[in-house]
Amino acid sequence: MKVAYLISEYPKVSHSFIRREIAALERQGVEVLRFAIRGPSDGSPDAADVQELNRTRYVLGAGVVPTVAHVLRAFVRRPVAFMRAVHSALRLSRRAERSLVHHIAYFVEACVVGNWMHESEVSHLHAHFGSNPATVAMLTGQLNGCSFSFTAHGTVETDAAQFIGIPEKVRRAAHVIAVSEYGRSQLCRWVEPVHWDKISVVHCGLDAIYRDAPVQQYNEARRFVCVGRLSPEKGQFLLIDALAELRRQGLDAELVLAGDGELRSAIEQRSAQSGVADLVRITGWISGATVREEINAARALVLSSFAEGLPVVLMEAMACQRPVIATRVAGIPELVRDGQDGWLVSPGNAKELAAAMQRCLEADASQLQAMGVAARSRAMERHDVDRSALQLKQVFASLAGTTA
Known part of the structure; x- marks a missing residue:
């Protein structure tokens, strides 16, 4: 099984739990492609984080010409889906806490990620945090016709749920992970009961360290x-x-x-x-x-x-x-x-x-x-990370063939 992970900033000292989760999935036999919008801003002093730098592909920093080429390629691959994703990005920006320019950037980032997934023949994308990573993941799902899921962690999603599009993201996602029962309840607040069953709790885990x-x-x-x-x-x-x-x-x-x-x-x-x-x-x-x-x-x-x-x-x-x-x-x-x-x-x-x-x-x-x-x-x-990774593996396996 092969999945892609999308994180806004990776690796990051305060997000070592994501690194542990990926490592545990790989121990379970899941191939995980690491995509990040940008590199770390905190220096990543952990040796394990430094190793992750070489395993991660970064959306930003490629330069204007390669980025434009990615957008054109995404249009050529699926022009109808491309226009629908453009429409979604514009709609999300109307009541968002971030500007239209930000949402155009999210769409461009989704073109890059979508092309990488197409090249790697991976059909499921999982994002950490329900803010801009989930936005990019949702738009990627529309561009590629693939499934996406995301993990919601807490204040990022609850403080401004409507203004970061949480209701639409939950509705469109193939699955949503909460890290606590409280977190799950807050996601259920924003969507109809028909979507509640696809919101599950998977705890962040501790490893052998x-x-x-x-x-x-x-x-x-x-x-x-x-x-x-x-x-x-x-x-x-x-x-x-x-x-x-x-x-x-x-x-x-x-x-x-x-x-x-x-x-x-x-x-x-x-x-x-x-x-x-x-x-x-x-x-x-x-x-x-x-x-x-x-x-x-x-x-x-x-x-x-x-x-x-x-x-x-x-x-x-x-x-x-x-x-x-x-x-x-x-x-x-x-x-x-x-x-x-x-x-x-x-x-x-x-x-x-x-x-x-x-x-x-x-x-x-x-x-x-x-x-x-x-x-x-x-x-x-x-909070055993291997037990949590097994839950995630089962979720990802159940989504095989699901489209956004």
Whole structure:
């Protein structure tokens, strides 16, 4: 079986779960062609990501003449389908958050991807994320008369579902993957019940790095780690406020923000204004191996998100036998059991977050150990990448011969 994967930016440090998924599919005997709109913007410090660079074909960067040639070739191959795809791109742009120019670009990208699929004799395209990758995949399906599917991960699809064309994409897709039951429910909101059966849940998975690596026991260090992009939906300002609340109570703990993003300078400024700058360390983008080191060096992982899908770093931290503190949003309660694997708190409530962090700081070695063991068991039971890849393989096999 041969399928093509389409990702907007690949490989990418924060999307290592896609790399793991592709590798697991290949272990199942599926040949996966990697297509990406552009290369990584975060440096891809993981060695495995660097290897993926040579396995991936990139739409952008080919130059104007080859790109125009792709468009002409797509027209010659299927002129009627070409015009229908043009019409779809124009229609999608009318109420979209992106401009008409962007949608013309998506159409051109679909011409390139469609030609690559035609040359490689591959008839199914799977995209990750329901935004522009799914748009390109849908237009490619129209151009080639092939089937397409996509994985919806969370806030990308739920924050602006109508403005990125989620209803039409779900209707046209041969199958849609959600990463949590919550995510599936949000996709069902936008389409008629006749389409619900083709929306299924396949969890992002953990591979042998987490399954087989020696587990470091509980860590009593007074240190929390938060992994993720420094962006509004992640709520890191709340973490700073919670840290300041703990300090007012005479409790100090280090906070490591493992990641980078547009709010870095604002977070640094808020840390200074709140009197906790000495407790906060921002790492910038780091490799997956370094992320695991930061998790193992911490007492617990803490996430203060306002909105999520189901964060992969939660399952990674739990697999490292660390309890987690997270907000009770989206798919998180499906994984984290309050009081067993960690603590769940209300989103947007810095005092409740501080109270959970205090409970974690006051937990003794036996409690930290018991919660860590429970967390690891939970993560490994629900998020095995080979089991998830088998589900995907079955989906792809069922779509053989399906047209868009």
